[in-house]
Amino acid sequence: MSLVVVGSVAYDGVETPHGKVDRMLGGACTYISLAASFFTPVSIVAVVGDDFAKEDVDLLAGRGIDLEGLERAPGKTFFWAGVYSADMNDRTTLRTDLNVFADFQPKLPERYKSYPYLMLGNIQPALQRGVHSQMHGLKFAGGDTMNYWIQDYRAELEATIRAWDFLLINDSEARMLSGENNLLKAARVILSMGPSALVIKRGEYGAVLFHRDGYFTAPAYLLESVFDPTGAGDSFAGGFLGYLAGCGYSPSQDASSDTLRRAVVYGSVMGSFCCEKFGVDRFRNLTRAEIDARFQEFQAFTHF
Amino acid sequence: MSLVVVGSVAYDGVETPHGKVDRMLGGACTYISLAASFFTPVSIVAVVGDDFAKEDVDLLAGRGIDLEGLERAPGKTFFWAGVYSADMNDRTTLRTDLNVFADFQPKLPERYKSYPYLMLGNIQPALQRGVHSQMHGLKFAGGDTMNYWIQDYRAELEATIRAWDFLLINDSEARMLSGENNLLKAARVILSMGPSALVIKRGEYGAVLFHRDGYFTAPAYLLESVFDPTGAGDSFAGGFLGYLAGCGYSPSQDASSDTLRRAVVYGSVMGSFCCEKFGVDRFRNLTRAEIDARFQEFQAFTHF
Numbered sequence: 063m064s065l066v067v068v069g070s071v072a073y074d075g076v077e078t079p080h081g082k083v084d085r086m087l088g089g090a091c092t093y094i095s096l097a098a099s100f101f102t103p104v105s106i107v108a109v110v111g112d113d114f115a116k117e118d119v120d121l122l123a124g125r126g127i128d129l130e131g132l133e134r135a136p137g138k139t140f141f142w143a144g145v146y147s148a149d150m151n152d153r154t155t156l157r158t159d160l161n162v163f164a165d166f167q168p169k170l171p172e173r174y175k176s177y178p179y180l181m182l183g184n185i186q187p188a189l190q191r192g193v194h195s196q197m198h199g200l201k202f203a204g205g206d207t208m209n210y211w212i213q214d215y216r217a218e219l220e221a222t223i224r225a226w227d228f229l230l231i232n233d234s235e236a237r238m239l240s241g242e243n244n245l246l247k248a249a250r251v252i253l254s255m256g257p258s259a260l261v262i263k264r265g266e267y268g269a270v271l272f273h274r275d276g277y278f279t280a281p282a283y284l285l286e287s288v289f290d291p292t293g294a295g296d297s298f299a300g301g302f303l304g305y306l307a308g309c310g311y312s313p314s315q316d317a318s319s320d321t322l323r324r325a326v327v328y329g330s331v332m333g334s335f336c337c338e339k340f341g342v343d344r345f346r347n348l349t350r351a352e353i354d355a356r357f358q359e360f361q362a363f364t365h366f
Numbered sequence: 367m368s369l370v371v372v373g374s375v376a377y378d379g380v381e382t383p384h385g386k387v388d389r390m391l392g393g394a395c396t397y398i399s400l401a402a403s404f405f406t407p408v409s410i411v412a413v414v415g416d417d418f419a420k421e422d423v424d425l426l427a428g429r430g431i432d433l434e435g436l437e438r439a440p441g442k443t444f445f446w447a448g449v450y451s452a453d454m455n456d457r458t459t460l461r462t463d464l465n466v467f468a469d470f471q472p473k474l475p476e477r478y479k480s481y482p483y484l485m486l487g488n489i490q491p492a493l494q495r496g497v498h499s500q501m502h503g504l505k506f507a508g509g510d511t512m513n514y515w516i517q518d519y520r521a522e523l524e525a526t527i528r529a530w531d532f533l534l535i536n537d538s539e540a541r542m543l544s545g546e547n548n549l550l551k552a553a554r555v556i557l558s559m560g561p562s563a564l565v566i567k568r569g570e571y572g573a574v575l576f577h578r579d580g581y582f583t584a585p586a587y588l589l590e591s592v593f594d595p596t597g598a599g600d601s602f603a604g605g606f607l608g609y610l611a612g613c614g615y616s617p618s619q620d621a622s623s624d625t626l627r628r629a630v631v632y633g634s635v636m637g638s639f640c641c642e643k644f645g646v647d648r649f650r651n652l653t654r655a656e657i658d659a660r661f662q663e664f665q666a667f668t669h670f
Binding site for chain 1: 453580585589592
C-alpha cells in the first residue's frame with residue numbers, strides 16, 4: 063500500500079577512506095524512498111532546483127517512485143559535503159548549502175492525502191505537522207528528527223510527535239529528547255510522548271525497537287568493507303516503513319510485534335546494502351531476491 | 367565437567383554515579399569463577415596476600431569453588447581502584463597496587479591437570495602458556511588478554527594463543543591484535559592465529575562469536591540501571607565457559623555452533639547480572655532459575 067515520503071532530495075559530496083565523489087544524488091527522502099521502493103509503492107514530497115539532473119529523475123522514476131510531489135524551484139538543489147574519519151565512525155561537514163531547500167514548504171498532491179503510510183524525514187517539526195494534518199486515512203505515520211529541532215524547537219517537536227505512531231531516531235537523539243541516559247528509561251519517556259513504536263538506531267551496532275509490551279534488538283550486518291555510510295540510517299527507515307506498508311500493517315489489527323520486528327530487520331538489511339557502495343549506487347541494481355537472502359542471513363546469525 | 371580458572375583475585379575500590387565502595391572483592395578470576403560456578407564445578411589458580419578476608423574465602427567456597435590452587439603469599443592482595451564517568455562508558459584508574467600479584471607464578475595442583483576445561487584470565491602470556499602446557503586431556507581451552515600484552519609481548523602472545531581453542535577479547539583488543547579495523551577482517555586474521563572460536567565483546571552492545579563457518583551476534587541485555595560495570599566482561603567469560611563445561615562441550619564432537627551460541631548468550635546473561643549491583647554482590651543470592659529466566663528473555667527479545 064502507498065507510502066508517502068517527505069524530506070530532502072539533495073546532492074552530496076562525500077569523501078571516505080575508499081574514495082571521493084564530488085557530487086552525487088543524496089538526501090534523506092532519496093534514500094528512504096529508494097529503499098522503500100523495493101517493498102511498496104512510494105510517493106515523494108520534496109523540492110529540487112533547476113540543476114537537478116534528468117538521470118536522477120530517471121533513477122527515481124525507474125524504481126517506480128511517484129514524483130508528482132517533487133517540486134522544481136528556481137535556484138540550486140540542496141548541497142551537502144562531508145568527509146569521514148579513517149574508521150568511519152565520525153564525519154565532518156565541509157559544506158551545507160540549503161539552496162532551494164531553505165524555503166521548502168511541502169506541497170501534498172491531492173491524490174496523496176488518502177494514502178495510509180507516511181514517513182516524515184528530518185525537517186522542521188511544524189512542516190512535518192502540516193503534512194500529517196492534511197492526510198486522512200493514515201494507518202501508520204511518523205518520522206525522524208535531529209538534535210537541532212530537539213534543542214531549539216522542543217515545544218513544536220513535542221506537539222508534532224504526539225500524533226505520530228512511530229519515531230525513528232538515533233541513540234544520542236533519544237537521550238537528548240528524553241533527558242535520560244539509560245536507553246530503557248529514555249524509551250519509556252519517549253513512548254509516553256505519543257508514538258506507540260520507537261526505533262532507536264545504533265549505527266554499526268544495529269537498532270532497538272521499543273513498543274508498549276517490550277523491546278526487540280536487531281544487530282547490524284557485519285560488512286567486509288563499509289564503502290560509504292551516508293544514507294544508511296535513511297535506508298534503514300525506508301526498509302522499515304516500506305516493509306510495513308507492503309504488508310498493509312495496521313497497529314490496531316496486528317497486536318503482536320512480529321511484523322514490526324521483521325520490519326526492523328528489513329531496515330537493517332537496507333542500511334547494510336546502502337553502505338556497500340557510494341551514495342545510492344547499491345540500489346541501482348539491487349534485487350528483492352538479494353534483500354530476502356540477506357534477511358535469511360540475519361535469521362541465521364541471530365538464531366540460538 | 368571441571369573448569370580450571372587462572373587469574374587475579376583482588377580487592378577493588380570503585381566509584382560509579384550510584385555510589386562508592388572503598389574495598390570489595392574483585393579480580394578477573396573471582397568474577398569468572400563465580401559466574402561459572404552456576405553451571406559447572408570450578409577450580410581456581412590464583413594468589414592472595416595475608417590480608418585476604420575469611421568472608422571472601424567463604425563466599426568462593428560457598429559457591430562450591432575448589433580453592434586448592436588459591437595460594438597465600440606474604441604481603442598484600444592485589445588492589446585496584448577506579449572511578450567511572452557519569453555515563454559509565456569510561457573509567458579512570460586511580461590506583462593499581464600489584465602487591466603479591468606482581469610475582470604470581472601459577473601453581474597448578476596435580477589434581478587439576480587432567481581437568482578438561484581451562485580459562486586463562488588476562489595475565490602474562492608466558493604464564494598462560496606454562497599452565498596450558500601442564501594440562502593433559504583438555505577439551506576446550508583458551509583465555510583473555512589485553513592491550514599491554516598485545517603491544518609489548520606480541521611474539522609471546524602469538525605463541526601462546528596458537529594452542530588455544532578460543533580467545534575472548536573486546537573489540538579494541540581484536541583490532542589491535544589483528545591490525546584490522548573492520549571486525550570481519552579482524553576476526554579472520556585472529557582465527558588464522560590458532561583459536562577456532564573467537565568471542566569479541568562489545569560492552570553495552572553485546573558480543574559476536576566468530577567460528578570457522580560464520581558468526582553469531584548476541585545483544586547485551588538492556589538494564590534499567592547499571593550499578594557497576596566492573597567485572598561484567600569477566601562474568602561474561604565465566605558464563606560462556608561455565609555453560610560449555612557444564613554441557614561437556616567438545617568442538618570435535620559438536621560440529622554445529624548451537625552450543626557455542628547458547629554459551630555466548632549465557633555469557634551475556636551473566637554479564638548483565640554482574641552490573642546490577644556493586645562488585646560481586648549480585649552473585650551472592652543469584653539462582654540458576656533467574657539465570658534461565660533471563661536466557662528465555664534473550665530469546666524473546668531477539669526472536670523474529
